[in-house]
Amino acid sequence: MSDTLFTWIASLVKAVLVFAVLMSLVPLLIWLERKVVAWMQQRIGPNRCGPFGLLQPMADAVKLIIKENIIPAGVDRVTYYLAPILSIVPALAAFAVVPFGEPVTIFGRTVALQVADVNIGILYILALSSLAVYGVTLAGWSSNNKYSLLGALRSSAQMISYEIPIGLAVVSVVLMAGSLSLKAVVDLQRDSGYWLVFPQLISFIIFLIASNAELNRPPFDMAEAESELVAGFHTEYSGFRFAMFFMGEYVNLVTVSALATVMFLGGWHAPFGLPEIPIVWFLVKIFAFIIFYMWIRATLPRIRYDLLMAFGWKVLIPVGFLNLAMTAVVVTLAADRAMPLLTAVNVTLAVVVGAIIKIAGRRVERRAPRLAPVPEAGG
């Protein structure tokens, strides 16, 4: 077997594996989301189908697939068919450059645990995530429905806006690593002994908030605000096409979590000197992120649309720029001491800002106690 052939086959196998894992994760995530939200709201959640209701997503899937596929009159056919596909493909394709383990040796040949290690990996992900808008936009437009169109407009504006803070956060990380390859980012964290979440705490927070908006998840789910836009861009979709939007959303959730893990939490490496187990730590961290996103969803109320945009443009982007400038200065002037320096600055800033918020919050409470009632336990 020649080397080229082996590389081809290995890439193909890896691609198929990643695809299969992502696809089989989707039902699990749906179940998990329902369970987590239920726990947080003191409910039980799905518990009828299978043990712990684990088979509930299967039942849902069967239902969606055998449902009648309604295509409303007056839709724009081509784009109507295209939109669900466009919402899922970028999410899957983005995973191609995410590394999930050290290279392993199979049949005497090294195989990187990554579908493709390209030297522009991070840029590639940014490019693909910017394509995700098309699915939403076209779905809304092609449905020939005012609510769908409004939802699509809102979400495309939101996604375009929040791409900038994500880009700024990611560029700060790139600046630390000196490379656009995700593998290099992980290697940096291994070699320096610092997870980037500490020296790039600001970037990390920006990334968490902005990626939540980019994912169109609550509290930033303006595109599908049920109470005002019926269901937003996918109102007119039913059956399997409707399911595809959901799949896209959850695959995106996994991709974003994986990205956060790789960029900020040391990738597949074990924390605190614990024993390294291939892939397991990676999955643990990803699930930690996913559960965090679900937690946010269950906790926070939806934000008003204009406040959402204002927050992105007037808070996240300036802060992102400042952080980028600070990182640039430190990396340029003190490249060898960048990690501890930035860690000190970031952690200090976090403590100070946290204290200010705490004090200010208390002052507000004292001044207008009725405006900020203490929630009752189990409320």
Add this chain to the structure above:
Amino acid sequence: MAWNAPVPFASWVMLSGVLFSIGAVGFLIRKDPIIMFMCIELMLNAGNLLFIAAARYLGIMAGQVFVFFVMAVAAAEVAVGLAIIVAIFRTKSTIDVDEMSGMRG
């Protein structure tokens, strides 16, 4: 000519020229300003393609960097151009676009 023969440089000139011409003719025959504008983007892109091809065939990196600049300028043009188009349609329209942000949840 064999199918796996290398592509001569002339083909790139031809291809980008054809794309440029399509854009230019499209600009002149369409009357929707947005489509005219898209034709301009097509023309710019043809120029970019020629730059990149020439950079590869001559082995000069600068060509790729020029494309980078053209993209930056194209983005700036799009921002201004679409703002102008929106401004025009707004003075002519009866429906208030701001209604959309006026809808609060």
Add this chain to the structure above:
Amino acid sequence: MTLLPFIALSVVAIAFALLLVLNRNAVHGALCLVVNFAAVAVFFLMLGAEFIAVVQVAVYAGAIMVLFLFVLMLLNIQGQEGGLEQKPRSQILIAAVLGILLLAEIGVLAPLAAGLGGAQAAAVPADFGSPRLVGLTLFRDHLLAFEIAAFILLAAMMGAVVLAKRRLA
């Protein structure tokens, strides 16, 4: 880079460019243009410009065309059809003449370009087109143009605000 993929992709690029020009529906036109841009991005990849190829996708497909779609839909909500004035016949005639001239020019030029020193691809280092080399060229040789681009973007942003703002603060 061989002839077969080149011709196949060229057909795609030209076909979708033509579709943009001939399409009645502006949104479909925008999508055709996106496909054309994607084809050109693949060309960039083939030509050893991977960084620029990804930037092409991110900037053109991801930002510029989304903005186009956004505006198209905004106008769609208002029930406006595009088009400021009827194009007179004479202009279509001019367009035809110009198109034929341009194509003829390209037809004459391209064979001549075959006589160029660079008719076959030059030998380039392995990292040709890598982010590192792009960055070096950009920030070392063309820093000036880069700074000007920054001012152009600033002016454009300010201009867009001036044009789009409802009333003065």
Add this chain to the structure above:
Amino acid sequence: MRLKGLRMLFCSTLVGIASAAGHAAQAGSSDPGGAALVPSLMDLLLVSAPAAALCAAAMVVMMIGAFWPASGRRALPWIALAGIVATGWATLAAPRAYEGPVRLLALDSFTVIFSLLVLAATAIAVLLSVNYVNREEMARGEYYSLMMFSAAGALLMAAADDLILLFMGLELLSIPLYVLAGSARGREQSKEAALKYFLLGAFASSFLVFGAALVFASVGGTGYHQMALGLLLLGRGADALLAAGIAMVLIALAFKVALVPFHWWTPDVYQGAPTPVTAFMSIVAKAAGFAALVRIVSAGAHGDLPGWNALLWALAAATMVWGNLLALAQQNVKRLLAYSSIGHAGYLLLGVLTGTVNGFSALVFYLAAYGVTTLGAFGVAAFLAGKGDRIETLYDYRGAARRHPFVGALMAVFLFSLAGIPPFAGFFAKLYLFLAALEQGYVGLTVIAVLTSVLAVYYYLRVSVVMWMEEPREEPSEAPQFEPARLSAAALAALAFAVTLLGIFSSPVLRWSDRAAIAAVETGRGAAPGRTGIGEAQPSIPPVDIPEPGPVASVPSQE
């Protein structure tokens, strides 16, 4: 909130400066081998001093406009003026004969004199705008700062020694102009003018991009000097690519300076745009375009390119005839001036066509004279226009001079100068230009130029006649409502004075324009040493067979 934002921006600026300084320090220290090849930040700052200063000033104006309380915004035009004056100082202070590694901008007397011309025009345009901007309630900070950005683009175009820099300069000139053209609030005409200007401008600049790509493909670079070498050295095939590239660049510039048949946007845009903006673009955009043309011609397009002269000849003739003929039929004063500006572009092209020092010198002088005059003419139009720019046809102008004899007299001066009646600047400008053309044997074209000038006298005088001789309009309600526009009046008076002075005492300005022309020709010659026979240095690297490809080959300037 505002203060917070201001503070934040201030801090980020500081951080940016600090990081740039750090970077410079590092670049200076760590890379001794490449230091000679790599332009330092200081080099860049030197070559781009005027444009950089103007951009910085524009940013200051923008920030003040955004963050100062409303009462402070009255000061904006004065701050803008201070910035322009400072830029003038920077222009003069930057070393004229810069011998650094940067070959993207030429820093010679031509650049300096053109920069001063553009800056003066910008300053006057700012003065003419003050009343107008207040009257029409436009966004002040943005207005002045966009105008300054645009002027910075013009400076870059005049200095550019590279097609990519030319492109960037052109865009920095044009993008703010599109916005300014559409900045009159609530006037649909203004928005439509912006759209038309924008679409055609973007169309033209895509020609520039494709042309630059063709030039790059044929000579491996976009510098004018590479273009010139390519013209000298290359074989037939590559020549054709290069020629096509230069032709496309010419088309793009022809759009910008409004040569027939690339002129159709001009009347609509000139009419629709706010009048002070029209005044600004009628001179600044035109000057920048012609400066770029002069640079390209003197770098070798002239003479080495078959068909080039015939092409320019035809363009010049068509522009002079068509512009002046159509101006005859206009009833709207702004449209009339727009067509007349097309005609003037034709005369200016005469100077480019000659390709000699005398021709260029006459062109620079003509631009100075035309600039002063056209600013004045549009300034009067802005003065008379009234709220919402409603008063702009000849019918509305009836008897305006009787009501306002001072303004009428000023307008007469400007119109006489535009028509080329002695002793005003326009006459001498035309004279020098025609003489330079005759010197090169363009008899036919000169005859056309003289005949069309005679034609032009008719429509210019008609405006003056209407203003002085006819009965004023009856309806007083629609008569020009004057606010105390003293500033505009003072600026107009100064312009009229300059028009007269330029006519009577033209020699100092002529000396300057001679210097500029000589510098332009010499810079062009330096681009291709082989042509003149003086430079011994054979071009060391014929661009097509570059021995070692890679990043070093792309450093444009190691000769």
